[in-house]
Amino acid sequence: MKPIKILSVVGTRPEAIKMAPVILALKKEPWAEVRVLATAQHRHMLDQVLNFFDIEPDIDLNIMRPNQTLTTLTARLLLGMDDVLQAEKPDAVLVQGDTTTVMAVSLACFYHRIPIGHVEAGLRTWDMQNPFPEEANRVIAGKLARWHFAPTEGSRANLLREGVPDGEILVTGNTVIDALLMTAAKDIEIGIELDPSKRLVLVTSHRRENFGEPFRNICRALRALAEKNVDVQFLYPVHPNPNVKDVAHEMLGNCRNIQLCAPLDYAPFVAAMKRSYLIISDSGGVQEEAPALGKPVLVLRDETERPEAIDQGVVLLVGTNYDRIVSETQRLLDDQVAYGEMARGISPYGDGLASERIVKTLREHFA
Ligand code: UD1
């Protein structure tokens, strides 16, 4: 029998982290011919993840350009995908998450009448502006997908509310936990010199809707916290988007106990999460990983498509308001009871077997 050709698409760092376990699981399947397409919406941040998981892309669109607009990015992705789909003629395409890669690839597949499996389907805030443009990206991908691999019952309920047939949805858990379990067990160094006697606050931030004044508020709050808590060290791997990087270096570059560094490779970042006392972040993936590692997260956003950890009290939304960021962080630094309540190791987003469930669905479909 001719093997079934499955094209797995990765564009950015989080897509690669969350798709890697699916690609590795599919590669073990005798019925499947796995092809990996890197749109390379991210370059360095994508490559380091693929290297870590020992995945070599078969096709590379090399889309990244410094600070390109969303319209240019989308147009270049659509044109690139037209050629790829024409040449490859896959039986199915897998996309992950809510980036512009996911939206544009889903649309191109729809035009080519190729079925799409959407990994991490059904996350919603129900607000098109927050997060921007990710809410629109995932709604569009959700409209076009044939298989919806929802991480939680909540995401399944969101899809049902949008009219997706129940039979097209499978609750799998999030593949981010598969990747985390593969990685956290390894003994990997952070690769950054830290004072072992000091508590570590780990910071990440990159959301487009926070660019400008909200991001400046975040930086002001971090600076105030660092100046007040000289016995605490802050480590902030800065996202390379110029709207983040330039401001972060301008506002925090000369603060003694804030260490700015380039994005950490995935495994050292997991080591940094493990070593941290608490995490301040607007990242989607970090909101999922940190609870599994027992680390409280203060989320620099007003709403989230990942309510499960909030409901369990281990993640807290603090927005981009200066006073709120400072007071909630200070509370966790000073109040051991409040800290203990948030530092419980729970994993509402997965059990490490999500990719197995995804592969089983595809196997049963194509058999
Ligand atoms: C993108 C996704 C966002 C996701 C995030 C994960 C979109 C619109 N945004 O945001 O949903 O949460 O990735 O990190 O899909 N750059 C580099 N090197 C890299 C990567 C990026 O220099 O390896 C710089 C480039 O100047 C690039 C810019 O960052 O143009 C922005 O990249 P882009 O992918 O458009 O947006 P992100 O902010 O990274």
Ligand code: UDP
């Ligand atoms: N991450 C990383 N290095 C860093 C910061 C984050 O490898 O310096 C990982 C993190 O473990 C998580 C993912 O990148 O799995 C999250 O990516 P990001 O925050 O860029 O995107 P989002 O999840 O918000 O889409």
